[in-house]
Amino acid sequence: MALAIMSSGGDAPGMNPAIKKFVDYTHKKGEESYLIYDGLEGLIDNKIKKASHKIVAGIIHNGGTIIRSSRSKRFFEHEYRQKAFDNLKAHNITGLVVLGGDGSFRAMEKFSSEFDLNFVGIPSTIDNDIYGTEYCLGVDTALNVIRDALDKIRDTATSFNRAFLVEVMGRDCGYLAIVSSMISGAEVCVIPEVPFNPKSLEKRLKKEVKEGRNYILAIVAEGTKKTSEVHSWLQDSFGLETRVSILGHIQRGGNPTVYDRMMAFDFTIIAVDHLLTHTDSSKVVVYQKGDFKLLDIKEVVSNKYMMPQHYLDAINYLD
Template identity: 65%
Template sequence: MALAILCSGGDAPGMNAALKKFVDHVYKCGQTPWFIYDGLEGMIDGTIRQAYHKDVAGILHNGGTIIGSSRSKRFYDPVYRRQAFENLQKYGIDGVVVLGGDGSYNAFEVLSREHPVNFVGIPGTIDNDIYGTEYCLGVDTALNVIRHAVDNIRDTASSFKRAFVVETMGRECGYLAAVTAITSGAEICAIPEICFNKDAAQEQLKKEISGGRRYVLAIVAEGTKMTEEIR
């Protein structure tokens, strides 16, 4: 059996570790691993190569993905989807592991309805918005990067008696914003899943400022589209 893996969409921390584990495990099972380079674009163009242990040696601590990734407009066209399927057949690929987010899974769902393609996904997105899993690859690293930035911002905020609004990624999922706000002790948190009461927050902050509060930190998820309003 020949199994291929590709990275699709935005890269996320941990993708290289997943690639190494894929290659090691497939060989351990007596099967043949393949890399599809440059995501969906590479599948369309046929940039598919057999993977070897030497390809994944020493990559655990490297960022990004050694096989590249892409977002493909061509994949919306059924002609190019057929071309991608024919390339899988050309190399005798029996199944594909998709390392990416919901957009990547949706693309393969369309492909699998049109052609007999078996695929499984490894959730790889800092948005942490994939159904059926509590934690996606890249989320922990993203959270730590945000926390480090917020800790530095707090120093300046407290020194100059200022308010700072920090917008986090995550699209329609407020996980990064919520956990950042909880662990950093932010005064305001706005996420798409919960209606934000701006007036109530404003009144509470007025009381705290009159009581001696020197600074305010607001963590806002991008999916709320309220960053400018809160600022």
Template identity: 60%
Template sequence: MRIGIFTSGGDAAGMNPALKAFVELTLEKGWEPFFVYNGLEGLIDGKIRKASYQDVAGILHKGGTIIKSSRSKRFYDYEYRKRAYDNLKKHDIEKIIVLGGDGSFRAMDVFFEEFGVSFAGIPVTIDNDIYGTDYCLGVDTALNVIRMLLDNIRDTASSFGRAFVVETMGRECGYLALVSSITSGAEICVIPELDVDFVSLKRRLSKELASGRGYVLAVVAEGSNKTQQVADFLKNDLGMETRITTLGHVQRGGNPTVFDRLMAYKFIEFALENLRENIHHMVGFKDEKFYLLPIKDVVSHKYKINDFLLKLGRRMTR
């Protein structure tokens, strides 16, 4: 059996360990692994090549993806999806594993309905915002990168007695900002999922500053669109010298953590064990177990952050 794999959408640490696991486990089963380079665009352009042990040697520690990624507008058109299907047929590839997010899964679900190519989706995004899974590959590395950067910023904040507003990634989901706020001991957390009571914040922080607090650390998710508002609040309402730091794409890179490396192998192993005919499911991880969830369920529901995490975060919004 010939099986292909590609990475799609935003890159995340954990993709390369997953590619290594894919090649090793596929060959172990006596199947033939194929790489599709450059995501959906590569599927359209026929950038498909048989993979070997040599291709994945020495990639376990690397961030990003050695087979590249893309976002494809062309895949919206039937003629390009047909071309992609013809390219798979040329190589006699029967099934696909997709490392990506819900946008990639939507595209492949249409592809399945039209051409019957079975696939398993593995959730990979640092935003950790895909329905049906508690954990997405790459988020642990991103959180550890943010943790290191926040620890460094706190050193400067405490040395100068300043307020720092740190903006994390997360266009629609505040998971990164929330977990980072909780685990770094931030004084303020601002995410789309929680309302901020600036009156209560002023009352609490004014009391703490009067009692000896020397600095303030605020973590803001980019999707809240409140980074400048928080900075203005700290400067004008609390009278603090304030700096804004936007972390940006450094959050996507870096060496994958031990946890992301192990989970990459587990995701791939479960996907291969269940990659049967007529499958178009995502491999989810919930309650410490792997399971299969129909893609239509994934793309028709919105991810919600765990209530316990929101409860902890609410303390930093007032």
């Protein structure tokens, strides 16, 4: 039996610790293992190399993924999925670990429904938008990157009569925005899950500005596409010069935190153990209420992640 690991879609801190644990753990179990480079594109193009301890030595502290990643339009055509499967067979690979997010799992659900593929997915996305799991690899590191930026922005915000608007990533999920707002004490949080109603905030904030507040910190999730609207509202409604900071892809980089490294180890061990004991499985490892579980891939891709209600209740304009 040979196992392989690949990254797919956007990179996330924690992928490298997962890759190292995969190689070390499969060797410990006496199994042959492979690394698939460049994600789905690499799977199609047979960029498959035998794994070794030398390749993964010293990578735990690195962000990103040493085996690189990709998104692939070709993979949605059957002939290329056939080619990808033939490449796996040529290397006698019977089990595949995929580090990825929602799009990657949808691709693998299609792949595993057509071919005899034993697959386990590890949720790896800073968006934290995978159904069935409370946590995805990379989230803690991304939040710490955002927290560091917000702390520095607040330092300068308190020195001027200004409003600062920070746009964070997360695609169509407001998880990064809402958690960042809570831990930074932001006055405004705009997320895709809740319609933005500035009138509910204006009365309170105008009263605070009149009483001496000299700055406002607003956090906007990129998926709302409301950065420009919120910027104009802040500047026009409160008479405060408003600066915009778009954090962008720095949120996907950086050394994985201790928590992300430990979660990567646990996710990977469970994935490998399952592949070694099951031969007809298409699963995703999830984290729920302190425990790791395995969900069927169909359940994961056919449902939508929902933000916990107590997080939604915490944002200011729901008060």
